[in-house]
Amino acid sequence: MEHKITGNLEQDIVYFKDCFGKSADFYLKTTKICDVECAIVLCDVVAGVDNAWEMLLRPLREEPRDFDNGKALMDYLTENSALAFSPKALTDLEAARYALTTGHTVLLCQGATSALMFSTQDFIQRSVSPSDSEVNVYGSKEAFSDVLRKNMGLIRRRVRTDGLIIESLEEGRYTRTEVALIYHRDLVKPGLLEAVREKLQKIDLQMVFDTSYLAPFLESAPYGLFSGVGITDRPDTLCAKICEGKVAVLADGTPYALLIPYFFPEHFQCMDDYASRPYYASFIRLLKYTAFFIAVMLPGLFVSAANFTPEIFPEQMLYKIAASEGATPMPLFLEAIFVNLLLEIVKEAGLRMPKSIGHSVSLVAALIVGDAAVQFGLIGSPIVIIAAISAICGFLVPTLYQPITILRVLFILAGGILGPAGILLLLMGTLFGICGIDTFGMPYTAPLTPYAPGILRDGLLRTGWKARQKETFTISDLPEEGERDDS
């Protein structure tokens, strides 16, 4: 039901008091401006009283003219005043109420059937700081902050062509979180934008505090191990993806943006690749691919080989493994599961623990897992070494840490119970699964497979900037598959 602004100041004030009256941050002051009875309404935790004073009240105090009624004052403020603020007229009390929650100030006047809203945002916010999750040596050190408007500025500063479009949406029934849909009008893949917008508009969540709430609605397989939607908190990464024809989604209150679509090879890319020389960047990329497979398969392969095909080990290593296995009470694959789960517990504890006692975690983990357990004979040294190598390799590809962790355990189980056949079949199942993912009609494994020239340009390897100048690459250049049934 719409509540129109009545023009009766007292009646309109009652509406706001009914909505916010019990809130400690609700600020309402009646005053006379240019001989017109007015009311200033704001939420003082998100809007600054000082800002409202400086922007509107002080200049108007010095205004020599008087106005006959509120409507005349409103007309003056919206159309003729030289005040340095950009007001917006509202006729709906519901819209005015919402404006208060976003840091705006609302000015009500006696006799005026519209209110004025103007921005006086002044809330505590985190400053722009370096990224915690995507660390780089070269390039920008800026990461997104929690404030959407500030993040928009970081993007606009980097993409200065008029093709950059930032659309505003709302998500969350009770939070009405502002969400930005960002793309480059001249480069975005046709059909992709409409598909993303349609999916976002269909979302009906109770609340949205992070872009990850929206990610499952944009993925083709929300329960799969791999996601066709990427996450970044770096403005340079987001701008690079937009300039490749992708679409980004940012939400207020979180520094993490969604990138759509996101391909498997992109997990092995970072901004440092483009600042380094091509030969080194290519080397690091290949290293990351190798690290991924080591992280996933090494513990399982070791367990399978040690239990089922020990003849493949060199003799001296075989004796050591046999001696170590003979001295421990648990079967090898249970040891592997135990050590890997323990590593995950330690990692999670290190993340959640207060920083003041966080250093104890690494000490306890090193002593207990690395030393005491091995000396006691609970677990063998080979399995600890393998688990450590696997864990370190997993850290090389942090965006794939979640699927790596799960797959690692699955490979250990497959190798320990079924041997080489288990590893083989699970690997094929994983390959089929990864290759079967489509993200908005595009293969998740592009440009690795189906093969595209981009594999040498910026997939498995990276060519130099000189070779790539004058070309405009977008995701529309990737091979498209034929008709598909996406139901």
Added chain:
Amino acid sequence: MLKQQSKLSSMELFVTGYLCLVIDLIAKPGSVPIKYCAAITILASALDIAVVYFLVAGITEWKNGAKLFDLTDTSVAVKPAFFCGFLLLAVAAGDTIATTFRFLRSASDWQLSFLVFLLLTLAIAVYASKLGVFSIARTAEVVLVLLIFSVVLIILSTLGRADLQNLKVSVDPAGEVLHAALRGFSVSPSLFAWFVLVSQSGPQKQGLFFRVLLAVFCSYVVFTLVGELVLGGFALGQSQPFYTLARIGNLSVFRRLDSLHSFVWALVLVQKLAVLFYTASLLLNGAVKKLTANAAMAITAAACAVAAILLGRIKMQMLPLILTVATILVFLLASLRKGENPPSES
């Protein structure tokens, strides 16, 4: 219904077809050793491949870009072709499972129940079919890279033992070539499965079929030549000479590379199984339109399981011949009722 439109690119079709055919040259446990030298077998295989090319291309009228199958055809006349194709591919899939199991058992000493292996491989095949032909085709490209890596590694690890003097020359080449060609002639059901995929992918360039066979032939030349160069006369008594090369090859301190190679070749076998299973389900769905996709896959899995169990227990020396004859017959049956002939892309 299973996804009917599956427009694979020429590259994807090439890789899928090549993998399904080339693995039969590498992993063939229990096969009869060829008693001829490399020169004879290479010439014989060239003759065989030429015969296969002209035979199959003629039956399917490849030149005109004709579709072998139109799965949207609901007429009763095509159902026998669909059903026979389904049976052929189900048996071939079962044979692939049995071959994979025998190969892995021969390559290492680990013990695993055949029933468990059967269930797991069928589960993977069903999973791949549910994901669709694009998943299978894209995985083929990954597996191809691994296969190329394996082959190159074998060649590098055994080249040191190669001796040109091991190459033999025959005294009666013409007769031996003919004899070897007759003995070794086969038309793999994988070829039929490949044609089903091609049918779904629209008109293809004339050279695609030729390129696939040429690639297989070139691979055979490499395998045979390297085998004879390294093994010499011992190659004649090997049922899997290329696997023997894998066993004896070493690089520096790395021994037992055959475990790595066996693993990669088993991946190719599973890839082939996925192709056969998918196309079998497709044809069953074409024969019985009322079946849901899941039902078609379940029936296909059951048929493959029965075939695998039977072929796993009964060693049929005549099986390659039976499959060859069956494949040719099914090609003929399918070509009796073809779809429209769109112009080729050549």
